[in-house]
Amino acid sequence: MQIYLDYSATTPTRPEAIAAMQAALSEQWGNPSSLHVWGQRAAIVVERARVQVARLINAPAESIVFTAGGTEADNLAIMGVVRQYATPQHMIISSVEHSAIAEPVRWLEQLGWQVTRLPVDAQGRVNSLDLRAALQENTVLVSIIYGQSEVGTLQPIQALGTIARAHGAVFHTDAVQVAGRLPLDMQQLPVDLLSLSSHKLYGPQGAGALYVRPGVTLLPLVSGGGQEAKLRSGTQAVPAIAGFGVAAELAMQEMAIETPRLMHLRDYLFEQLADVPGLLPTGVSGAALKTASASRLPHHASFYLPSADGETLNGKTLVRQMNLAGIGISAGSACHSGKLSPSPILQAMGYSDRAAKAGIRLTLGRQTIAADIDWTVMVLKQVLARLAPEPSLLRI
Numbered sequence: 001m002q003i004y005l006d007y008s009a010t011t012p013t014r015p016e017a018i019a020a021m022q023a024a025l026s027e028q029w030g031n032p033s034s035l036h037v038w039g040q041r042a043a044i045v046v047e048r049a050r051v052q053v054a055r056l057i058n059a060p061a062e063s064i065v066f067t068a069g070g071t072e073a074d075n076l077a078i079m080g081v082v083r084q085y086a087t088p089q090h091m092i093i094s095s096v097e098h099s100a101i102a103e104p105v106r107w108l109e110q111l112g113w114q115v116t117r118l119p120v121d122a123q124g125r126v127n128s129l130d131l132r133a134a135l136q137e138n139t140v141l142v143s144i145i146y147g148q149s150e151v152g153t154l155q156p157i158q159a160l161g162t163i164a165r166a167h168g169a170v171f172h173t174d175a176v177q178v179a180g181r182l183p184l185d186m187q188q189l190p191v192d193l194l195s196l197s198s199h200k201l202y203g204p205q206g207a208g209a210l211y212v213r214p215g216v217t218l219l220p221l222v223s224g225g226g227q228e229a230k231l232r233s234g235t236q237a238v239p240a241i242a243g244f245g246v247a248a249e250l251a252m253q254e255m256a257i258e259t260p261r262l263m264h265l266r267d268y269l270f271e272q273l274a275d276v277p278g279l280l281p282t283g284v285s286g287a288a289l290k291t292a293s294a295s296r297l298p299h300h301a302s303f304y305l306p307s308a309d310g311e312t313l314n315g316k317t318l319v320r321q322m323n324l325a326g327i328g329i330s331a332g333s334a335c336h337s338g339k340l341s342p343s344p345i346l347q348a349m350g351y352s353d354r355a356a357k358a359g360i361r362l363t364l365g366r367q368t369i370a371a372d373i374d375w376t377v378m379v380l381k382q383v384l385a386r387l388a389p390e391p392s393l394l395r396i
């Protein structure tokens with residue numbers, strides 16, 4: 001028996017998206033910039049997908065710039081704003097950004113940009129008063145992740161965006177984990193730039209998009225033939241974009257049913273693990289779990305091992321043991337799985353270095369059913385009993 005519970009890392013490409021990709025590969029293989037009929041066929045595929053992705057976030061089609069994924073969309077948002085300034089200015093991010101934001105910003109800091117990283121509370125949430133206090137005359141960009149991939153926290157984007165934009169700063173949010181799972185309405189959200197990724201919503205890997213509010217100016221990260229309204233040169237990856245479009249359309253159609261189903265399963269998972277010795281939910285105490293789950297991603301549950309010693313027992317040990325039992329979970333964010341350093345996200349939330357090496361994440365998706373949760377809980381209890389057998393070790 002194999003159970004995949006790592007839908008925040010990636011999702012299986014849905015058959016409808018694969019069918020659209022196959023058609024693009026075998027029938028609509030022209031270059032979408034070519035004027036002849038082969039080119040026109042491919043261009044129709046790209047423009048249809050643009051409409052489908054735009055509808056998912058209630059935005060005009062022309063506001064969608066296709067990229068090679070969420071990381072590139074994040075980089076385009078940051079660098080697209082920054083490159084317009086001849087001299088370094090000030091920008092604000094949160095202390096719980098994905099590395100696709102944190103890393104380019106760290107590099108810009110070395111080039112002289114002034115960066116404020118907003119603190120978060122024990123749940124991982126940014127306080128809008130902190131944002132207000134951090135704004136400076138030369139703050140040109142604010143970027144705050146919408147749904148945190150490691151601990152699932154949703155940020156108060158409505159409030160944060162309103163404050164940033166009233167100040168005249170461009171406001172970006174990374175909605176890679178939110179899109180397709182919660183409604184996103186660009187007519188309502190005070191957001192200038194928003195990042196999306198196809199493979200987090202059952203489309204293929206290698207496609208993503210940046211929403212650019214009409215009127216907001218950016219400079220490209222990749223220059224060349226001027227595709228994607230001159231913001232992302234290079235022949236579009238037509239098959240991947242075709243699959244992304246279909247996945248976005250279906251995610252929108254299914255959200256009203258699928259999201260409450262996932263929330264229900266997620267809450268069931270928290271309940272089943274509530275009294276397990278050696279495992280605590282991250283970002284929330286047991287009693288506050290019910291209210292806290294409203295401000296979490298619907299499919300997301302995260303925990304840590306309070307008895308972990310950081311060396312022989314840590315998040316990765318548990319992930320490996322679960323893998324041996326046929327269950328795929330992850331240790332914090334997938335991007336940190338290669339190295340055993342404390343999670344900067346958990347550190348920012350106030351966890352000790354030892355605890356910050358002991359985070360795990362279980363993320364649910366379309367194929368998850370209640371029986372998968374039951375089996376996973378049973379296996380997790382057995383593995384934990386084996387790894388952390390001494391009751392004296394279960395307290396920090």
Ligand SMILES: Cc1ncc(COP(=O)(O)O)c(C=O)c1O
Pocket residue numbers: 008009068069070071072074098100145147148149174176177197198199206207208334
């Ligand atoms: C919040 C967030 N932003 C950005 C990315 C990067 O997206 P991609 O894998 O499409 O480059 C991820 C992927 O893990 C993510 O979770």
